[in-house]
Amino acid sequence: MSRSDSPTVVLIHGAFADASSFGRVIPELLARGLDVVAPAVPNRSLLGDSAYIASIVREIPGPVVLVGHSYGGAVITVAGAEDNVKALVYLAGYALEEGESLGELQGRFPDSDLATALVYSPFPIEGSTTPGTDVSVEIDKFPSIFAADVDPRIAAVLAVSQRPLAAQAFAEKAPEAAWKTKPSWGLVATADHTINPDVQRYGYERADMATVEVDSSHLVMLAHPERVIQLIEDAIRATAH
Template sequence: MSRSEQPTVVLVHGAFADASSYAAVIPGLLKRGLKVVAPAVPNRSLLGDAAYIASVVRQIDGPVVLVGHSYGGAVITVAGVEDNVRALVYLSGYALEVGESLGELQGRFPDSDLAAALVYTPFPVEGSDTPGTDVSVEPDKFPAIFAADVDPDLARVLAVSQRPLAAQAFAEAAPAAAWKTKPSFGVVSSADRTINPDVERFGYRRAGMTTIEVDSSHLVMLAHPGRVVAFIGEAVEAASA
């Protein structure tokens, strides 16, 4: 397969983060000669975020491998139904079923340490007198919960540069589940304190994914970038077959 036919890897970040969370993975993907796009997810609503990522995917000429970290897994579950998406990769992610919300999936399992560290802040909603609610993580607790095996200086930077997630995103049901029709791959972060690893295992098993487990914090792509690059490479090969 020529390079022009190789999939573009689209990296979808999660809640409380931005595209820089893929900073350690992108160089490895580029060295493999892959095209990479790492968009900024609005983090306003599951349906709106998925629609935005779907619009990014539709504008890419050729096949796409869609990678989602954490909440980004829920986003790619919906956006991944686009015709040119050839494979999905979940990193410490949520793989929702049709009609299921983040809150419903998480509610099946014991809370992680994240639940007690969340901060709720109102924000203005254009055209409405009712404010929305932003959800973020207490900065002092962020390093231990999200990034226990990431460089401490970087973890502190990430803690104060969070991209909050609107609370609305937790309640919206997924209208589609791309893993039903697309080859899917999942990384379980077995030392995850942000998402209960059993939530990841359950979603991946239900979807019949090719799965690996990495002894990692939630930010597996910063803690173990080589493993993540190699795993994405497997998905690219499957999508290129």
């Protein structure tokens, strides 16, 4: 496949993280001659974040393979409806149904260890006297819950550089589910203490995705980058024209 025929791989990070969580995947994708975009997700609201990512996707000439980790899976479920998105790849992610919220999907299954490690902090909203609520993870619990099989030095950096998720994002319902019309692939992190692996499996099975299971913590891109790259390449090959 020539570079001109190759899709752009757009990597969408999740809650409590940023695009650096793809730090071991991006160099390998670039080495394969692929164009890569790894935007910063605002993590303010599912609808707003999805609209922002959709606006980035629309500006990319040619086909896109949209990859979402964790909360990023919910974002690509909505933003993936853009015409030039040819495939969706979910990494330990939420594959929402149309009209479903994160809280509703997660509520179908027992809580993960994350539930008892969340920190809630007010933040100002411009033009409003009522503050919003940011959700983050207790710093000392972050490595074991999020990144148990990641280099401890990296996990420590990630713990203190979290990008919180506004609580509003948990309650907003997905207005559409792009997996209904786009080929999709899913990776289950079976040792995940952030999102119950059964939440991942349920969403993927409901969407009839091609699914792989990896013995990994939530941050599978840092713990097992080769498995993530393999799945992205599967999506690229299967949707090549």
